[in-house]
Amino acid sequence: MLSRKIYLILGLFIFLVGLQSCSNNTVNNDTARVQLKLIDAPGDYLEVNVEIVDILFNDSENEGGWKSFELSEGKTYPLMVDLTKLIAGNSLLLTDQIMPAGMLKQIRLVLGENNTLVIDGNENVVHLDTPSAMQSGLKLNIDTELEAGFSYTFILDWDVQKSIVAAGSSNKYNLKPVIKVNTEVNSGAISGSVIQVVDNDEIDQQDISVLLTDGVNEWTTITNEEGKFLFQGIPSGNDIYDLKIEREGFETIELNNISVEVGVITDLGVLELKIIE
Template structure:
């Protein structure tokens, strides 16, 4: 079992059993085979960066078509959410009918004698946890997908900076008109910036890296042409540097026959640009933020240095400082 994504402190589920149903079309309880899974409580948010939880290690199953897998949950399902004081509070997760009938996943995989099959259950936390309106109850209505390792691959990578929480995702485009049934496969990075996308069908993908914080100084970054092969792990190397949100600062110096250097300090580094023949300067690809802009005339010009404070740079926008005349020194 692995986790896709979620915006909580903990999401704990109690797994009681894993069961399978072969190609008999009857829905009788007698047709389900228990795989004798160990009963355990799992925090789904621990399952990031390639970490997974083994529910059933090895179990012999009949040959034929494995139609469904059933995940049976217990009563000890909880969620931890931070309150207004930034303190984690534990709430019960209501799981309607899950404990009685289990959560059924369609598989339809042909099982042949002498082979080992690995099945990966991907639990989408974002879509599975529902906060009820007036009641305040938090319900668990699991949204999961199951894949077979032999018919899918894994994408792994590392995102820098590692302390920037990110969701990595790919879109599995179905061979049908429209996008309604397209499947998003996603996973959080862990505290070291690592992520793993499990159960990705063979194809070439664009990996999308989206900062969780909408106010992040980093923008959505994409890695193209990532090829996935069934049964293999594709590692994106080297580590992926998130692209900064940037903008531009410009202005025009009205003093004639003088070169002026516009500069600012970004993370202890100086960015500078000289005026052109028309007196225009351009500081391009400046990370979003608020800066002090220093305008320094060439030596011997007889003009004074001036500083412009609190100049804001917004994403994909140009801050035009307008026409500027430097005073005499």
């Protein structure tokens, strides 16, 4: 009889654990799903390695305080990230978390001291000095009302070129992160691929510069080894975008009046770079 009671208690415990686990991964009437994705606007560097020691958030459930996001599966703090890998559609899913519905005010990206740089033409690893303010956390304004039952993906677009600052002529560099935040609930994406042809032969299609602008803001990326590029988290609405593709020795490609729809990837197809005669 005693053993039967033990089995009943054990079975109830397993059921409750399973129920709790399910509730932690399912959006319901009181919660929303939040994802953070990291992408990079590329710079002239072979590697830019940053150490993320915490990602915090401030919401309506936590007035005046901060809580840590749980990293996505398989990742732990501190997290080392080479930002130069996050181009041409590559992104890093930092977190995928169920959280209470309500106002998500800010997130804070806390960096460690183990940030490094590898410059093209000099494969020596250079230490990136990180201001103490960045180590206490770079605040990013979100100011988004999370509605129950909905999923939100926030794109953290880290502009590497603007984030690396040379310290005079000392051959030292400072890391001062420049990050734009867009959300996929009010944004879309633009994709395409580039080929360059010389004497009827396709040649290297990697690292071709692609610029997107709305006349005020600019987004930059480069193509991958297949010539593909992708701009994510581009604001939609009445904005019309212009695209420019450039490579030395080739004619510039310019496309105008590109529109973006919410949740839609606008595919520009295959674009051919022609050599300057």
